[in-house]
Amino acid sequence: MHASVEPEWIPWIREHIAKVLGTGLFMDARFTRVLVEDEDGHSTFSIQYKANSKEALLKYYENHAPVLRKESVEKFGERVLSFRTELELIDEYNVRRN
Structure with a gap:
Protein backbone atom coordinates (compact mmCIF):
# COMPACT_ATOMS: atom_id res chain seq x y z
CA MET A 1 0.00 0.00 0.00
CA HIS A 2 1.09 3.54 -0.48
CA ALA A 3 2.44 5.07 2.73
CA SER A 4 -0.34 7.69 2.65
CA VAL A 5 -2.91 4.96 3.41
CA GLU A 6 -1.10 3.75 6.58
CA PRO A 7 -2.60 6.25 9.06
CA GLU A 8 -6.09 5.04 8.17
CA TRP A 9 -5.28 1.39 7.61
CA ILE A 10 -3.20 0.54 10.70
CA PRO A 11 -5.93 1.31 13.29
CA TRP A 12 -8.45 -0.44 11.05
CA ILE A 13 -6.35 -3.60 10.66
CA ARG A 14 -5.82 -3.81 14.42
CA GLU A 15 -9.61 -3.93 14.83
CA HIS A 16 -9.83 -6.45 12.00
CA ILE A 17 -7.27 -8.71 13.70
CA ALA A 18 -9.33 -8.54 16.91
CA LYS A 19 -12.42 -9.63 14.94
CA VAL A 20 -10.55 -12.56 13.39
CA LEU A 21 -9.26 -13.67 16.81
CA GLY A 22 -12.76 -13.14 18.20
CA THR A 23 -14.03 -16.01 16.06
CA GLY A 24 -12.28 -18.37 18.48
CA LEU A 25 -10.70 -20.25 15.58
CA PHE A 26 -7.17 -18.90 15.99
CA MET A 27 -4.69 -19.07 18.87
CA ASP A 28 -2.80 -15.86 18.12
CA ALA A 29 -1.77 -13.37 15.48
CA ARG A 30 1.42 -11.55 14.59
CA PHE A 31 1.31 -8.16 12.81
CA THR A 32 4.61 -7.09 11.25
CA ARG A 33 6.04 -4.61 8.76
CA VAL A 34 8.07 -6.20 5.97
CA LEU A 35 11.44 -4.43 5.94
CA VAL A 36 11.99 -3.81 2.25
CA GLU A 37 13.05 -0.61 0.58
CA ASP A 38 10.45 0.60 -1.88
CA GLU A 39 11.32 3.53 -4.10
CA GLU A 74 -15.52 -1.70 0.84
CA LYS A 75 -13.25 0.51 2.96
CA PHE A 76 -10.01 0.44 0.97
CA GLY A 77 -10.85 -0.91 -2.49
CA GLU A 78 -7.73 -1.14 -4.61
CA ARG A 79 -5.67 1.06 -2.29
CA VAL A 80 -4.68 -2.07 -0.36
CA LEU A 81 -3.59 -5.38 -1.89
CA SER A 82 -3.99 -8.52 0.18
CA PHE A 83 -3.48 -12.23 -0.36
CA ARG A 84 -3.45 -15.42 1.69
CA THR A 85 -0.76 -18.02 2.06
CA GLU A 86 -1.27 -21.12 4.17
CA LEU A 87 1.80 -22.42 5.99
CA GLU A 88 2.42 -25.77 7.61
CA LEU A 89 4.71 -25.78 10.63
CA ILE A 90 7.50 -28.30 10.21
CA ASP A 91 9.59 -27.52 13.30
CA GLU A 92 9.68 -24.76 15.88
CA TYR A 93 12.74 -23.66 17.83
CA ASN A 94 12.99 -21.43 20.87
CA VAL A 95 15.83 -20.24 23.05
CA ARG A 96 15.02 -20.61 26.72
CA ARG A 97 16.93 -18.51 29.17
CA ASN A 98 17.00 -18.99 32.91
Missing part, protein backbone atom coordinates in the same frame (compact mmCIF):
# COMPACT_ATOMS: atom_id res chain seq x y z
CA ASP A 40 7.64 4.23 -4.83
CA GLY A 41 6.75 4.94 -1.19
CA HIS A 42 4.83 1.71 -0.67
CA SER A 43 4.71 -0.20 2.60
CA THR A 44 4.25 -3.93 3.03
CA PHE A 45 2.82 -5.64 6.09
CA SER A 46 2.26 -9.23 7.13
CA ILE A 47 -0.34 -10.66 9.46
CA GLN A 48 0.20 -14.26 10.48
CA TYR A 49 -2.62 -16.08 12.25
CA LYS A 50 -2.07 -19.38 14.00
CA ALA A 51 -5.15 -21.56 13.54
CA ASN A 52 -6.30 -24.07 16.14
CA SER A 53 -6.46 -26.73 13.39
CA LYS A 54 -6.94 -27.17 9.64
CA GLU A 55 -10.63 -27.71 10.34
CA ALA A 56 -10.78 -24.40 12.23
CA LEU A 57 -9.16 -22.64 9.28
CA LEU A 58 -11.68 -24.12 6.86
CA LYS A 59 -14.51 -23.10 9.19
CA TYR A 60 -13.12 -19.56 9.24
CA TYR A 61 -12.95 -19.46 5.43
CA GLU A 62 -16.54 -20.68 5.17
CA ASN A 63 -18.25 -18.76 7.98
CA HIS A 64 -16.26 -15.58 8.63
CA ALA A 65 -13.77 -14.70 5.89
CA PRO A 66 -16.28 -13.51 3.26
CA VAL A 67 -17.79 -10.86 5.55
CA LEU A 68 -14.44 -9.68 6.94
CA ARG A 69 -12.86 -9.55 3.50
CA LYS A 70 -15.83 -7.59 2.17
CA GLU A 71 -15.29 -4.97 4.90
CA SER A 72 -11.73 -4.47 3.68
CA VAL A 73 -12.72 -4.15 0.03
Whole structure:
Protein backbone atom coordinates (compact mmCIF):
# COMPACT_ATOMS: atom_id res chain seq x y z
CA MET A 1 0.00 0.00 0.00
CA HIS A 2 1.09 3.54 -0.48
CA ALA A 3 2.44 5.07 2.73
CA SER A 4 -0.34 7.69 2.65
CA VAL A 5 -2.91 4.96 3.41
CA GLU A 6 -1.10 3.75 6.58
CA PRO A 7 -2.60 6.25 9.06
CA GLU A 8 -6.09 5.04 8.17
CA TRP A 9 -5.28 1.39 7.61
CA ILE A 10 -3.20 0.54 10.70
CA PRO A 11 -5.93 1.31 13.29
CA TRP A 12 -8.45 -0.44 11.05
CA ILE A 13 -6.35 -3.60 10.66
CA ARG A 14 -5.82 -3.81 14.42
CA GLU A 15 -9.61 -3.93 14.83
CA HIS A 16 -9.83 -6.45 12.00
CA ILE A 17 -7.27 -8.71 13.70
CA ALA A 18 -9.33 -8.54 16.91
CA LYS A 19 -12.42 -9.63 14.94
CA VAL A 20 -10.55 -12.56 13.39
CA LEU A 21 -9.26 -13.67 16.81
CA GLY A 22 -12.76 -13.14 18.20
CA THR A 23 -14.03 -16.01 16.06
CA GLY A 24 -12.28 -18.37 18.48
CA LEU A 25 -10.70 -20.25 15.58
CA PHE A 26 -7.17 -18.90 15.99
CA MET A 27 -4.69 -19.07 18.87
CA ASP A 28 -2.80 -15.86 18.12
CA ALA A 29 -1.77 -13.37 15.48
CA ARG A 30 1.42 -11.55 14.59
CA PHE A 31 1.31 -8.16 12.81
CA THR A 32 4.61 -7.09 11.25
CA ARG A 33 6.04 -4.61 8.76
CA VAL A 34 8.07 -6.20 5.97
CA LEU A 35 11.44 -4.43 5.94
CA VAL A 36 11.99 -3.81 2.25
CA GLU A 37 13.05 -0.61 0.58
CA ASP A 38 10.45 0.60 -1.88
CA GLU A 39 11.32 3.53 -4.10
CA ASP A 40 7.64 4.23 -4.83
CA GLY A 41 6.75 4.94 -1.19
CA HIS A 42 4.83 1.71 -0.67
CA SER A 43 4.71 -0.20 2.60
CA THR A 44 4.25 -3.93 3.03
CA PHE A 45 2.82 -5.64 6.09
CA SER A 46 2.26 -9.23 7.13
CA ILE A 47 -0.34 -10.66 9.46
CA GLN A 48 0.20 -14.26 10.48
CA TYR A 49 -2.62 -16.08 12.25
CA LYS A 50 -2.07 -19.38 14.00
CA ALA A 51 -5.15 -21.56 13.54
CA ASN A 52 -6.30 -24.07 16.14
CA SER A 53 -6.46 -26.73 13.39
CA LYS A 54 -6.94 -27.17 9.64
CA GLU A 55 -10.63 -27.71 10.34
CA ALA A 56 -10.78 -24.40 12.23
CA LEU A 57 -9.16 -22.64 9.28
CA LEU A 58 -11.68 -24.12 6.86
CA LYS A 59 -14.51 -23.10 9.19
CA TYR A 60 -13.12 -19.56 9.24
CA TYR A 61 -12.95 -19.46 5.43
CA GLU A 62 -16.54 -20.68 5.17
CA ASN A 63 -18.25 -18.76 7.98
CA HIS A 64 -16.26 -15.58 8.63
CA ALA A 65 -13.77 -14.70 5.89
CA PRO A 66 -16.28 -13.51 3.26
CA VAL A 67 -17.79 -10.86 5.55
CA LEU A 68 -14.44 -9.68 6.94
CA ARG A 69 -12.86 -9.55 3.50
CA LYS A 70 -15.83 -7.59 2.17
CA GLU A 71 -15.29 -4.97 4.90
CA SER A 72 -11.73 -4.47 3.68
CA VAL A 73 -12.72 -4.15 0.03
CA GLU A 74 -15.52 -1.70 0.84
CA LYS A 75 -13.25 0.51 2.96
CA PHE A 76 -10.01 0.44 0.97
CA GLY A 77 -10.85 -0.91 -2.49
CA GLU A 78 -7.73 -1.14 -4.61
CA ARG A 79 -5.67 1.06 -2.29
CA VAL A 80 -4.68 -2.07 -0.36
CA LEU A 81 -3.59 -5.38 -1.89
CA SER A 82 -3.99 -8.52 0.18
CA PHE A 83 -3.48 -12.23 -0.36
CA ARG A 84 -3.45 -15.42 1.69
CA THR A 85 -0.76 -18.02 2.06
CA GLU A 86 -1.27 -21.12 4.17
CA LEU A 87 1.80 -22.42 5.99
CA GLU A 88 2.42 -25.77 7.61
CA LEU A 89 4.71 -25.78 10.63
CA ILE A 90 7.50 -28.30 10.21
CA ASP A 91 9.59 -27.52 13.30
CA GLU A 92 9.68 -24.76 15.88
CA TYR A 93 12.74 -23.66 17.83
CA ASN A 94 12.99 -21.43 20.87
CA VAL A 95 15.83 -20.24 23.05
CA ARG A 96 15.02 -20.61 26.72
CA ARG A 97 16.93 -18.51 29.17
CA ASN A 98 17.00 -18.99 32.91
